[in-house]
Amino acid sequence: MTTVEQTIGAPLTRVDGPEKVTGEALYSYEFPTPDITYVWPVQSTIARGRVTEVDASAALALPGVLAVLDSGNAPRLNTDAEVSADLFVLQSPEVAYHGQIVAAVVATSLESAREAAAAVRLSYAPEPHDVVLRADDEAAYVPERVTDGGPGFEERGDVERALAAAPVRTDATYTTPVEHPSPMEPHATIASWQEGRLTLHDSNQGPRFAAQLMAALFGLDLDAVEVVTEHVGGGFGSKGIPRSPAVLAVLAAQVVRRPVKIALTRQQMFALVPHRAPTIQRIRLGAERDGRLTAIDHESVQPRSRMLEFADQTVSSTRMMYAAPDVRTTVKVAPLDIMTPAWFRAPGHTPGMFALESAIDELAVELGMDPIELRIRNEPELDPGTGKPFSSRSLVECLREGAERFGWERRDPAPGVRREGRWLVGTGMAASHHPDYTAPSTATARAEPDGTFVVRIGAVDIGTGARTVLTQVAADALGVSPTRLRLEIGRASLGVAPFAGGSMGTSSWGWAVHKACRALVEEMRGYAGVVPDGGLEVVADTTEDLQQRADLSRHTFGAQFAQVRVDADTGEIRVDRMLGVFAAGRILSPATARSQFLGAMTMGLSMALLEVGEVDPAFGDFANHDFAGYHIAANADVPKLEVHWLDERDDRLNPVGGKGIGELGIVGSAAAIANAFHHATGVRVRDLPIRIERSR
Ligand code: MOS
Numbered sequence: 114m115t116t117v118e119q120t121i122g123a124p125l126t127r128v129d130g131p132e133k134v135t136g137e138a139l140y141s142y143e144f145p146t147p148d149i150t151y152v153w154p155v156q157s158t159i160a161r162g163r164v165t166e167v168d169a170s171a172a173l174a175l176p177g178v179l180a181v182l183d184s185g186n187a188p189r190l191n192t193d194a195e196v197s198a199d200l201f202v203l204q205s206p207e208v209a210y211h212g213q214i215v216a217a218v219v220a221t222s223l224e225s226a227r228e229a230a231a232a233v234r235l236s237y238a239p240e241p242h243d244v245v246l247r248a249d250d251e252a253a254y255v256p257e258r259v260t261d262g263g264p265g266f267e268e269r270g271d272v273e274r275a276l277a278a279a280p281v282r283t284d285a286t287y288t289t290p291v292e293h294p295s296p297m298e299p300h301a302t303i304a305s306w307q308e309g310r311l312t313l314h315d316s317n318q319g320p321r322f323a324a325q326l327m328a329a330l331f332g333l334d335l336d337a338v339e340v341v342t343e344h345v346g347g348g349f350g351s352k353g354i355p356r357s358p359a360v361l362a363v364l365a366a367q368v369v370r371r372p373v374k375i376a377l378t379r380q381q382m383f384a385l386v387p388h389r390a391p392t393i394q395r396i397r398l399g400a401e402r403d404g405r406l407t408a409i410d411h412e413s414v415q416p417r418s419r420m421l422e423f424a425d426q427t428v429s430s431t432r433m434m435y436a437a438p439d440v441r442t443t444v445k446v447a448p449l450d451i452m453t454p455a456w457f458r459a460p461g462h463t464p465g466m467f468a469l470e471s472a473i474d475e476l477a478v479e480l481g482m483d484p485i486e487l488r489i490r491n492e493p494e495l496d497p498g499t500g501k502p503f504s505s506r507s508l509v510e511c512l513r514e515g516a517e518r519f520g521w522e523r524r525d526p527a528p529g530v531r532r533e534g535r536w537l538v539g540t541g542m543a544a545s546h547h548p549d550y551t552a553p554s555t556a557t558a559r560a561e562p563d564g565t566f567v568v569r570i571g572a573v574d575i576g577t578g579a580r581t582v583l584t585q586v587a588a589d590a591l592g593v594s595p596t597r598l599r600l601e602i603g604r605a606s607l608g609v610a611p612f613a614g615g616s617m618g619t620s621s622w623g624w625a626v627h628k629a630c631r632a633l634v635e636e637m638r639g640y641a642g643v644v645p646d647g648g649l650e651v652v653a654d655t656t657e658d659l660q661q662r663a664d665l666s667r668h669t670f671g672a673q674f675a676q677v678r679v680d681a682d683t684g685e686i687r688v689d690r691m692l693g694v695f696a697a698g699r700i701l702s703p704a705t706a707r708s709q710f711l712g713a714m715t716m717g718l719s720m721a722l723l724e725v726g727e728v729d730p731a732f733g734d735f736a737n738h739d740f741a742g743y744h745i746a747a748n749a750d751v752p753k754l755e756v757h758w759l760d761e762r763d764d765r766l767n768p769v770g771g772k773g774i775g776e777l778g779i780v781g782s783a784a785a786i787a788n789a790f791h792h793a794t795g796v797r798v799r800d801l802p803i804r805i806e807r808s809r
Contacts, residue, residue, distance in 0.1 A: 319612025717782025
């Protein structure tokens with residue numbers, strides 16, 4: 114029944130591909146909803162202070178307008194809920210950041226809502242604001258925890274002493290800017306209330322998380338909230354939880370007693386969807402002349418909002434990448450008048466590894482040593498951060514295979530000496546790393562009397578191919594062709610399941626799907642393979658499996674290579690070639706996995722050369738807030754991209770054998786480009802993005 118080409122490890126094309134390309138796949142905003150109304154937010158034009166008056170008269174006089182909401186008349190939320198105050202929409206006249214929702218119009222048409230929102234007159238009592246990150250901000254402090262649960266500060270050994278004693282040292286400061294996650298599908302929600310029950314069609318990365326959050330905010334039981342998330346056009350972390358516009362839609366639906374929908378415009382995305390926190394990172398390295406690292410000191414200063422402590426895990430890769438006896442890692446957060454930053458693809462690791470992998474390259478230059486050799490020389494036996502064994506760690510293999518495929522051995526290390534006409538040409542590399550997370554999940558597998566199967570899990574496909582890979586996992590575990598099974602995902606009511614974040618979706622959901630399907634096969638044996646009339650159904654939960662799993666250090670690794678050329682006269686930078694080799698356990702769904710790596714490497718290229726949210730100190734917002742001003746790599750920017758992976762076998766992960774891959778591909782790619790830029794020009798750019806004006 115099963116054919117090898119159709120299950121795990123085979124390049125099955127996307128099971129929802131035809132639905133998507135024919136337009137049959139419905140995204141959240143598109144669900145036909147009778148009696149629908151539209152809400153349009155009014156956003157603050159000050160960055161700090163208070164709304165003193167909302168004059169809604171002109172707005173209310175416009176045709177089709179049903180309500181104008183502000184903090185005076187909006188329904189009350191449960192502000193004891195343990196969520197960021199960013200989500201306490203219209204609960205107070207205080208303004209905490211520029212662009213915050215301070216009022217909203219609900220109307221019977223989108224156009225009326227938009228026009229009326231522009232007619233709402235607001236008065237403010239502004240207060241001085243500060244939105245600029247500074248390394249020496251006196252209010253910056255070390256948080257107890259960073260987002261991965263690690264400490265804000267950690268020191269092993271005595272870093273100052275080790276640095277003082279090191280024969281070779283580097284000391285440099287790197288900066289990364291605000292980056293805006295910009296999924297193709299903007300955040301969108303339809304909210305409907307029916308007799309105290311709430312239904313959302315919402316574009317998010319985890320319907321179960323979304324339901325929990327809404328239940329907490331609106332004081333509801335979890336089973337009174339259904340969140341349907343059928344298709345999602347990208348998230349990159351920004352849809353990890355519902356954001357303020359989704360809460361606004363629910364409030365509005367409560368007021369007008371009709372379903373309400375909202376979809377953010379691209380410009381609204383920049384103000385209402387959290388960005389990647391900028392960083393100022395200082396890295397000091399100490400080494401022996403043979404390249405062995407003796408000390409690493411990595412400090413990152415980042416902004417937080419005044420509403421919530423958010424501390425990206427910027428130094429976490431540094432805690433476990435290399436074998437150095439003395440390591441100090443510090444995150445500091447500075448409260449500013451900004452919205453709370455949040456996750457953006459490989460949060461923390463992406464900016465952190467830009468800095469660390471640039472610093473390692475600088476050390477290689479200082480030592481006159483090959484940067485790959487330098488990394489191999491510092492390969493640890495055990496996880497240097499925890500002392501635990503790795504379940505598998507194939508960084509060295511990735512580096513070696515990458516070097517071979519890229520043609521690294523022909524490289525002349527001297528910077529700034531290769532010219533092709535007016536172009537200076539150089540190559541560079543960097544290591545890549547992301548933790549492999551897995552969370553408890555439940556899944557249901559059902560056999561129908563007609564020989565078909567249904568598998569249900571509260572997973573979500575944010576464009577990654579989750580439907581496809583879970584279909585493969587289920588087909589494999591059931592021993593049937595994927596054509597005989599139907600997978601249902603994308604609903605909070607399908608049970609406990611983690612979100613599509615932290616690269617943990619496939620391993621977490623896949624484990625539960627595998628377990629449920631195997632249990633169903635067992636169950637069917639009792640019926641000699643004849644499914645009874647009512648069908649057979651099995652529910653599996655991986656909570657205990659996870660508790661019993663060996664206490665190992667689980668991570669994914671990769672090696673990134675890049676070739677760039679720089680116009681010697683104008684400074685124009687082009688990336689000619691990128692190559693990545695990754696090790697992430699068993700690659701379950703090669704076709705969609707390749708897309709993940711290609712997309713993430715492209716995002717790394719975009720980070721290296723293009724993306725920057727320009728903070729405007731005067732107004733407290735971003736000077737660029739659309740795609741005209743905020744550039745994202747487009748086809749013409751993307752070079753020859755090659756993705757490879759190792760066949761990493763690791764039987765101590767989960768029964769399916771795969772690690773997460775959604776984020777790994779972005780980590781290190783910007784450093785590889787920056788290192789190649791140095792090799793091409795002899796100029797070290799430590800501030801992203803690398804732009805013409807920084808290139809000399
Ligand atoms: Mo990812 S930024 O953890 O969704």
